[in-house]
Amino acid sequence: MSERRTVVITGASRGIGLAAARAFADLGDRVYGLSRSQGPAIDGVTYISVDLSDGAQIEAAFDRIDEETGRIDVVVANAGITKDQLTVRMSDDDFRMVIETNLVATFQVMRRSLKKMMRQRSGRIVCVSSIGAYIGLPGQANYAASKAGVIGMARAMAREVASRGVTVNVVAPGLIDTDMTSVLGEEKVEAMAAQIPAGRLGTADEVAGSIVFLASETAAYITGAILAVDGGMGMGL
Ligand SMILES: NC(=O)c1ccc[n+]([C@@H]2O[C@H](COP(=O)([O-])OP(=O)(O)OC[C@H]3O[C@@H](n4cnc5c(N)ncnc54)[C@H](OP(=O)(O)O)[C@@H]3O)[C@@H](O)[C@H]2O)c1
Numbered sequence: 001m002s003e004r005r006t007v008v009i010t011g012a013s014r015g016i017g018l019a020a021a022r023a024f025a026d027l028g029d030r031v032y033g034l035s036r037s038q039g040p041a042i043d044g045v046t047y048i049s050v051d052l053s054d055g056a057q058i059e060a061a062f063d064r065i066d067e068e069t070g071r072i073d074v075v076v077a078n079a080g081i082t083k084d085q086l087t088v089r090m091s092d093d094d095f096r097m098v099i100e101t102n103l104v105a106t107f108q109v110m111r112r113s114l115k116k117m118m119r120q121r122s123g124r125i126v127c128v129s130s131i132g133a134y135i136g137l138p139g140q141a142n143y144a145a146s147k148a149g150v151i152g153m154a155r156a157m158a159r160e161v162a163s164r165g166v167t168v169n170v171v172a173p174g175l176i177d178t179d180m181t182s183v184l185g186e187e188k189v190e191a192m193a194a195q196i197p198a199g200r201l202g203t204a205d206e207v208a209g210s211i212v213f214l215a216s217e218t219a220a221y222i223t224g225a226i227l228a229v230d231g232g233m234g235m236g237l
Pocket residue numbers: 010011012013014015016017034035036037038050051052053078079080081101128129130131132172173174175176177178179180181
């Protein structure tokens with residue numbers, strides 16, 4: 001890998017993606033954040049406005065990054081949404097929208113990344129799934145399906161590219177203190193936190209640390225793995 005890596009992070013405008021962007025920038029990497037809105041100004045981080053529901057915008061962003069740096073060393077497929085509703089009340093649109101953003105766009109990001117990484121014969125992809133893929137929280141049939149899909153997809157890809165020096169791994173966060181969880185309301189979050197062995201929510205920085213590790217040289221022999229960052233919530237997953 002080059003000394004200053006090119007790192008692409010989807011959903012870097014806030015939350016876990018933003019924490020990851022800061023962490024890679026702190027290491028001196030050249031970071032590109034892909035999301036609809038911009039995050040805060042950080043040295044070494046360039047935001048590109050991308051709506052991931054549009055595959056053409058994903059391709060255009062990667063083309064630009066490729067032109068500017070000539071490399072794609074690390075890709076963090078992090079962007080995701082929730083549209084929670086009990087199954088009997090969940091609309092087709094809300095099911096499809098979550099699958100489109102969390103799974104289909106992640107596929108498109110990974111496919112584009114792998115084309116470049118296989119030619120380079122090096123690369124690291126880290127996908128952000130969720131403990132929800134395993135434990136299936138009520139109201140999250142769409143989200144759990146999308147996040148379980150990410151795991152299966154990442155493992156299939158990991159097998160395809162392992163011999164080319166490319167690794168594909170998954171981070172599975174538990175309950176993390178970001179905008180995504182703040183919409184649940186204090187009471188629900190407190191009740192959920194009481195079920196977590198660590199007794200608290202995780203921080204975006206704690207998830208970012210695991211992402212940085214899986215993207216590092218040290219992790220060269222780890223592929224197809226799932227690293228839970230969940231305070232013990234899914235113990236033994
Ligand atoms: N927080 C948790 O407890 C938790 C637990 C397990 C897994 N996760 C997963 O971790 C990842 C990050 O979550 P978070 O908590 O950091 O969420 P967040 O604070 O809500 O941030 C979500 C990010 O995704 C981007 N995004 C969403 N839809 C997009 C679209 N159509 N096009 C481009 N960007 C889009 C958002 O950017 P814009 O809105 O600017 O486009 C934002 O940067 C997600 O995949 C989530 O499922 C989170």
